[in-house]
Amino acid sequence: MRIGLRLLLAFFLVLGLALFVVLRVFIEEVKPGTRLAMEDSLVDAANALALVAAPDMKAGTIASGSFARAMTALPQVDPGATIWGFQKDRLHYRITVTDARGIVVFDSRGEDLGKDHSQWNDVLRTLRGQYGARSSGENPYDADRTVMHVAAPIRDGQQIIGVLTVSRPNQTLEPYIQRSRDRILNWSWALLGISLAIGLLFTWWMASSLSRLRGYANAVARGERAELPRMGRLSGNTEFADLAQAVERMRIRLEDKAYVENYVHTLTHELKSPLAAIRGAAELLQEPMPEADRERFAGNIQRQTERLQQLIDRLLALADVEQMRGLNTVEPVDLAALTRELLHTAEPKLRLKQLRVVEQLGDGLVVQGDRFLIAQALQNLLDNAIDFSPSGGALTVSAGREGAAVTWSVRDEGPGIPDYAQERIFERFYSLPRDDTHEKSSGLGLCLVKEVSELHGGSLTIGNVSDPRGCRASWTLPA
Structure with a gap:
């Protein structure tokens, strides 16, 4: 497996595990956290209403006094409030009041009047002077629909003469809980997408950096x-x-x-x-x-x-x-003009061997490169062709454009390259004997031409030809 893929998988494994744990904690805490906030508000409301109900409770008019009339009107109140995009058109509070024995003496809905609530935790614990609250089912056939009850004591001095309980269905909080969950999930997906982009960028950066270093090391190992x-x-x-x-x-x-x-x-x-x-x-x-x-x-x-x-x-x-x-100097070089200069310089050697030169040089054959190095390379190719040409033979020097490149070549009518030497002609110090003197050259000329060709991004080919027999050296350079 490539290191980039390993890094990416490791990154997402850690990210996914962290995101899973955080999401689980957040989502699991949304519902209890919201209910705790509601319980806190119910505690405030119960204690405030208990103070308001105390005068009627002392006077024995809790079921018919001003408090009862106000609380009975709660279901008809329309707050007209918009909370987080949710329309609130009614109050969900239910107010019940029990006497010191736990018997319901007032119910804003009128459903539990006269019932004994003394065993419910909210009433029982409050009558004992403790904090009383409970959450019980609203419907025995629906376990998911529960109601939270929070009680506060109604006092006459230090004596507890009754208990006021404020109730609210937990179901009324579901829209807010669901909205919080949705927002957490949406932001989590956004975070995951951003993390994915960052992970991909980080992985690409590391993998590409390592890839470039590896490519460079491999190129050096190959001698490039x-x-x-x-x-x-x-x-x-x-x-x-x-x-x-x-x-x-x-x-x-x-x-x-x-x-x-x-x-x-x-x-x-x-x-x-x-x-x-x-x-x-x-x-x-x-x-x-x-x-x-x-x-x-x-x-x-x-x-x-x-x-x-x-x-x-x-x-x-x-x-x-x-x-x-790389090339230290880059300038336009006219191959045709440069070749004619080199042939003029080599004229004494050409006359000595009575060689005839056939020029097939076009015009405007310009390449970009180091003129001195290109001249050295062409000089070596011409010298080889002259040395291996028989006396009275012909040299054909040509140059022409081929697409986005310029190809220069020289052809002699010599014996060609022996089969055993085909793979070694570019080796340093490897040389073949000349026909006339049987002496060898330094064996560095073609090696130099190859190096110059690679510096200019060109390609060099040398091989035998027939009709007439001889050898052709071709050098292709980017135009």
Whole structure:
């Protein structure tokens, strides 16, 4: 399982568990919390009404006095109130008054007059001087419909002469309870959606940062010319940015070490042959010999010295290109004009081998890149074609646009590339002998061309052709 998916699942597991617990607590506390608030208001109302009812209770007119007339009118009162969007058009209070024995002497609904309520908790506990309240069923056949009763003592001095009970159905609170639950659920879904967006963004950020670092590390492992990934604004100075910098420093140190070791090894190997030839010729020149032999050995020393110089120069040039992570200079380069300049420079070599050049160069073939590096690459391809061409042969140099790219190619009429060398022509220091001298070059030219091509985002192909027989090198660059 990918780390991004694991992070997302872990995030939502923790979030879901926390949201479930919080929601459960909230929803479960809404109903009892609302009922506690109602009970508190009933306590205030019961005690206030008990004070109002006390004079009539003392006078024995509790069933017919002003208090009774006022409380009997409660069902007809229309408050005309709108609470949280709910219309309140009636009062739900029921007032009952019992005497000191617990017998109902007043009922605002007139239903329980004369009944004995002395065993109900609200009356029983209040007559004992305690707080009396109860919640009982309004209908014996409907357990969900309950009524809350809160009582207060009616006193004559310190003596309790009666109990006033205020009752209200719990069902009247259901709209408010349901509204609170709905709001909690709606906000919870909104919170879940916001958390989902944040979780996705956070997971994407971490996964993409790790993915870029992994891609960079894999590219470095494959030996590709990779740039340090940008971690973006979200990363800032976080551990991801520090990790990217650490990987880059490690890559540079490892590459530098491996680069030096590889070059020292290969350069030492390649220098052995010309140095051995120079030493051998120098030892022979110290002995008496015919003038013709002396000139031959002296010429051999000169050729091997030139080979060493060429090897060192090209090795330095290749080292510079291989260490580049991108182009330092980008400018418009006209491939046709540049090719004509290089052919003019190579004219002495072309005449020496009596080579005929067939130009098939279009106009306006402009690419963006480093002119010096492109010139070096084209020069190496032309030199190879000239070196492997037979005397009196022809070179065909062409360039043309192909969609959004420009393709440059040179074709010779030489022997082509042997099958055993097809896979090795881009290896460093690998070279094939020239037909005329049987000498080898530095083996760095095509390696340099390949590096320059990769820097410019191009593609290089070299292969044999027939009719007539020869070899073609093609280089495609973005226009």
